[in-house]
Amino acid sequence: MKARKVKGLDPDAPFRENAQKMARVRIDEVWRLGSRSRDPQQKEALHNMRIAAKRLRYLLEITEPCFGRPATKGAKMARGLQDALGEIHDCDVMSERVRARAETVAVDDERYVGLEALATYVEARRRVLHRQFVHFWSDIEQKGVRERLEEDLGAPA
Amino acid sequence: MARAREIPGLGPDIPMREAAALTVQTRTSEVFAFADGVLDTADIERVHDMRVATRRLRAALEVFRPCFPKPEFKAVLRDVKDLADALGARRDPDVALAAVEDIMAHLPPQARAGVDAFEDDLHIEQVAGNATLEQALAHATETQLEARLLELAALARTPLPT
Numbered sequence: 001m002k003a004r005k006v007k008g009l010d011p012d013a014p015f016r017e018n019a020q021k022m023a024r025v026r027i028d029e030v031w032r033l034g035s036r037s038r039d040p041q042q043k044e045a046l047h048n049m050r051i052a053a054k055r056l057r058y059l060l061e062i063t064e065p066c067f068g069r070p071a072t073k074g075a076k077m078a079r080g081l082q083d084a085l086g087e088i089h090d091c092d093v094m095s096e097r098v099r100a101r102a103e104t105v106a107v108d109d110e111r112y113v114g115l116e117a118l119a120t121y122v123e124a125r126r127r128v129l130h131r132q133f134v135h136f137w138s139d140i141e142q143k144g145v146r147e148r149l150e151e152d153l154g155a156p157a
Numbered sequence: 158m159a160r161a162r163e164i165p166g167l168g169p170d171i172p173m174r175e176a177a178a179l180t181v182q183t184r185t186s187e188v189f190a191f192a193d194g195v196l197d198t199a200d201i202e203r204v205h206d207m208r209v210a211t212r213r214l215r216a217a218l219e220v221f222r223p224c225f226p227k228p229e230f231k232a233v234l235r236d237v238k239d240l241a242d243a244l245g246a247r248r249d250p251d252v253a254l255a256a257v258e259d260i261m262a263h264l265p266p267q268a269r270a271g272v273d274a275f276e277d278d279l280h281i282e283q284v285a286g287n288a289t290l291e292q293a294l295a296h297a298t299e300t301q302l303e304a305r306l307l308e309l310a311a312l313a314r315t316p317l318p319t
Binding site (some may be wrong): 005009010011012013014015016018019022055058059061062063065066090094098101102105109110111112113114115117118121122157 | 161167168169170172173174175176177180185211212213216217220223224231238252256257260261264267268269270271272273274278312313316
């Protein structure tokens with residue numbers, strides 16, 4: 001997913017002023033993907049939200065000297081999202097790989113033994129991880145994390 | 158995971174171009190500080206630390222993109238991405254193997270022949286990943302990537318021609 005261009009950045013302007021403009025866009029990128037990512041079948045939305053969370057996390061880490069504790073807390077939240085979505089993505093990759101390998105081996109072949117169990121375990125784990133992610137995201141939304149973060153960073157939408 | 162180093166002089170009121178120079182200098186030094194011993198397959202954390210440092214550097218380059226001259230920026234970013242990909246090629250099989258081993262530890266040996274063969278593939282990928290990383294590190298040395306990054310950081314301090 002390509003990052004949205006941030007308009008009006010000025011290299012000669014203070015770091016904080018530019019950081020506020022960037023934060024506004026990166027926060028919006030994460031939140032726009034939130035509702036679609038509640039659907040476990042929306043693999044692309046989940047993947048894009050992970051990338052958006054990663055961008056927000058790194059931006060807040062880099063701009064921590066501008067915003068102090070709110071940036072540290074925001075980066076921690078974004079990292080939580082990134083980790084949760086990363087684990088889901090890892091399960092998707094692993095499941096696809098194991099299933100692809102199983103398809104190349106006859107069911108009665110010794111080399112098939114265990115592959116079905118491994119794929120089933122990974123897919124079950126993915127369902128659990130997605131439920132945990134939805135719970136985490138709902139909590140973030142209910143607590144008004146976006147509004148507070150934008151206010152603390154001085155970057156209202 | 159190695160913590161990011163503090164950047165002396167970085168503050169909210171300095172111009173963004175100065176913040177770009179300071180950040181890219183520090184993050185560049187971090188990446189190359191992990192290069193020694195990174196090909197040692199017995200110490201997988203070294204690869205992880207260098208990968209994390211490379212991600213931080215890449216993120217800094219992208220955040221401060223408007224402060225750099227385009228041609229130099231594009232060439233350096235491409236090489237940093239290639240290095241990141243090579244570190245991923247080495248690290249991803251490590252992670253996949255650890256995950257499979259963790260899951261399959263609960264199965265009796267006779268119920269996992271297929272998984273053993275799958276793990277063999279991952280071991281082959283691990284070796285191939287190390288070769289890819291070795292090439293990428295050699296390329297970074299040949300093309301003086303560290304020096305070019307530091308030069309790019311210095312260029313951020315000079316206003317671009319309008």
